[in-house]
Amino acid sequence: MGKRIPLRSQSWFGGTDRDGFLHRSWMKNSGLPDDAFDGRPIIGICNTFSELTPCNAHFRELAEDIKRGVIEAGGQPFEFPVFSCGETNLRPTAMLFRNLASMDVEEAIRANPIDGVVLMAGCDKTTPSLLMGAASCDLPTALISGGPMLNGRFRGRTLGSGTDVWKFSEDVRGGQMSEEEFFAAESGMHRSPGHCMTMGTASTMASMAESLGVALPGNATWPAVDAHRRRLARMTGRRIVEMVREDMKLSQILTRQAFENAIRVNGAIGGSTNAVIHLLAIAGRVGVELSLDDWDTYGRDVPCLLDLMPSGRFLMEDFCYAGGLPALMKQIEDLLHGDALTVNGKTVSENLAKAECFNHEVIRRRDNPLTPQGGIAVLRGNLAPQGAVLKPSAATEALMQHRGRAVVFETIEDYKARVDDPDLEIDADSIMVLKGAGPKGYPGMAEVGNMPLPSKLLEQGVRDMVRISDARMSGTAFGTVVLHVAPEASVGGPLALVQNGDEIELDVTGRSLHLLVDDAELERRRQIWQAPPPAMNGGYQKLYIDHVQQADTGADLDFLIGCRGAAVPRESH
Numbered sequence: 001m002g003k004r005i006p007l008r009s010q011s012w013f014g015g016t017d018r019d020g021f022l023h024r025s026w027m028k029n030s031g032l033p034d035d036a037f038d039g040r041p042i043i044g045i046c047n048t049f050s051e052l053t054p055c056n057a058h059f060r061e062l063a064e065d066i067k068r069g070v071i072e073a074g075g076q077p078f079e080f081p082v083f084s085c086g087e088t089n090l091r092p093t094a095m096l097f098r099n100l101a102s103m104d105v106e107e108a109i110r111a112n113p114i115d116g117v118v119l120m121a122g123c124d125k126t127t128p129s130l131l132m133g134a135a136s137c138d139l140p141t142a143l144i145s146g147g148p149m150l151n152g153r154f155r156g157r158t159l160g161s162g163t164d165v166w167k168f169s170e171d172v173r174g175g176q177m178s179e180e181e182f183f184a185a186e187s188g189m190h191r192s193p194g195h196c197m198t199m200g201t202a203s204t205m206a207s208m209a210e211s212l213g214v215a216l217p218g219n220a221t222w223p224a225v226d227a228h229r230r231r232l233a234r235m236t237g238r239r240i241v242e243m244v245r246e247d248m249k250l251s252q253i254l255t256r257q258a259f260e261n262a263i264r265v266n267g268a269i270g271g272s273t274n275a276v277i278h279l280l281a282i283a284g285r286v287g288v289e290l291s292l293d294d295w296d297t298y299g300r301d302v303p304c305l306l307d308l309m310p311s312g313r314f315l316m317e318d319f320c321y322a323g324g325l326p327a328l329m330k331q332i333e334d335l336l337h338g339d340a341l342t343v344n345g346k347t348v349s350e351n352l353a354k355a356e357c358f359n360h361e362v363i364r365r366r367d368n369p370l371t372p373q374g375g376i377a378v379l380r381g382n383l384a385p386q387g388a389v390l391k392p393s394a395a396t397e398a399l400m401q402h403r404g405r406a407v408v409f410e411t412i413e414d415y416k417a418r419v420d421d422p423d424l425e426i427d428a429d430s431i432m433v434l435k436g437a438g439p440k441g442y443p444g445m446a447e448v449g450n451m452p453l454p455s456k457l458l459e460q461g462v463r464d465m466v467r468i469s470d471a472r473m474s475g476t477a478f479g480t481v482v483l484h485v486a487p488e489a490s491v492g493g494p495l496a497l498v499q500n501g502d503e504i505e506l507d508v509t510g511r512s513l514h515l516l517v518d519d520a521e522l523e524r525r526r527q528i529w530q531a532p533p534p535a536m537n538g539g540y541q542k543l544y545i546d547h548v549q550q551a552d553t554g555a556d557l558d559f560l561i562g563c564r565g566a567a568v569p570r571e572s573h
């Protein structure tokens with residue numbers, strides 16, 4: 001046990017006066033004994049449970065395991081709900097609400113009588129929203145993920161969340177799969193509690209949490225329904241109580257070194273492009289200088305070692321049984337800051353000391369990588385002056401250096417209306433360009449960047465084309481897709497000026513993206529360009545549109561950047 005420090009919860013529960021009575025008495029309506037408020041650490045369990053977020057729908061049960069751990073270690077747990085960002089149902093996109101959820105988390109932590117927090121994360125945006133909010137408070141904090149679903153199963157084969165939906169829908173449109181089979185696959189893809197079991201954004205962010213050191217080793221991969229997941233929850237509950245006693249704050253873990261480690265791990269797992277935006281936003285909250293270029297600098301030479309969908313073949317269950325994230329991190333230990341501190345009080349190297357790989361087909365050896373360069377390529381040029389990203393491990397080698405004519409879609413609705421028009425002038429060498437899908441434009445920067453290919457090209461057997469947009473794409477998606485173009489079209493970025501037939505040159509090795517139209521012509525187009533009207537003129541969406549930053553700095557709201565601490569607020573009565 002560490003040194004005794006005055007706990008902030010005692011400002012609520014420690015008083016002998018009227019206010020102490022008020023704060024304790026109501027809480028006792030659940031049958032708590034007097035000693036619940038004797039100065040023991042009060043632990044908030046921040047739960048993103050929602051039945052409308054199917055990936056987090058098992059969180060009420062998992063919270064009970066955390067509570068047991070807290071009590072075993074001598075703390076008093078209180079569970080509280082926050083906004084749940086579910087990827088599959090929220091429109092126009094869950095990303096629009098990541099920042100809203102982070103505000104909920106931050107304010108709920110600061111306003112309540114808690115000394116430490118366990119964050120319960122699962123579906124994509126829940127991890128960054130929790131970490132962003134918690135980082136702006138900086139109490140002792142540990143995160144536990146809900147865990148991936150079991151592998152999908154369908155007619156003797158495994159199915160990967162998302163990844164196989166994109167594949168199957170192309171197969172149906174290309175005539176290689178019947179609609180009947182397509183519907184049957186629906187019930188086989190998601191067969192247990194948990195989040196996507198491909199290396200989508202949820203598994204990526206669970207891996208980021210573990211490599212940042214804010215979650216216990218094993219967090220990224222134990223399936224949601226495995227007893228190990230419940231044990232991990234219990235150990236997280238025990239550990240947070242010790243962290244409060246040690247006064248070990250989130251900012252001691254979320255250091256520049258931790259972010260560099262996470263960027264490298266992202267390369268080695270073939271992680272989602274969404275991690276770029278989320279880590280930039282989290283770093284902004286905790287006050288660590290992190291830039292888009294750091295993703296290229298630190299990720300560039302990291303080989304992708306994980307043979308997992310969408311980059312490879314296997315799924316999270318296989319990754320788990322192969323040894324999980326510690327086994328993978330062990331393979332690249334020389335690239336990591338081994339002395340970075342993690343929530344269990346140990347360093348990264350200490351955590352990796354006993355890590356072992358049990359299946360080198362799933363977790364490749366360094367001399368046999370899935371792709372030699374696994375990281376995120378950051379592209380710049382006159383089409384993306386503030387940058388754009390591409391995930392080489394999910395792209396087609398032959399398209400990495402490509403020059404083609406633009407086929408422009410002004411909005412996603414425009415794309416949907418015209419993509420299957422037999423008269424659309426498009427061939428396999430064309431470059432599909434989508435506008436209006438960025439942070440302000442959509443709003444919320446939807447996952448629509450991996451535009452499905454035109455049916456007529458699918459029927460010809462085309463399976464990938466260069467696509468460029470200011471959108472994001474699902475971490476489960478794949479293809480030669482240039483994303484996060486900044487500045488976005490809706491604020492008048494050069495993307496807004498692209499017209500049908502313009503030549504565009506992509507050079508992933510040279511990290512460049514150029515619109516081959518001369519400056520005078522671009523200036524002419526800029527003069528007549530008109531900004532689209534905002535999607536909404538009031539409410540949270542207006543706040544979001546007015547304040548959201550571009551993708552290259554994390555798409556946070558400008559006034560949310562930074563840590564505001566967790567000083568005890570004024571008394572309420």
Ligand code: FES
Pocket residue numbers: 055086087088122123124161195196200202
């Ligand atoms: Fe929730 Fe994929 S939809 S994690």
Ligand code: MG
Pocket residue numbers: 087124200201447473474475476
């Ligand atoms: Mg997603």
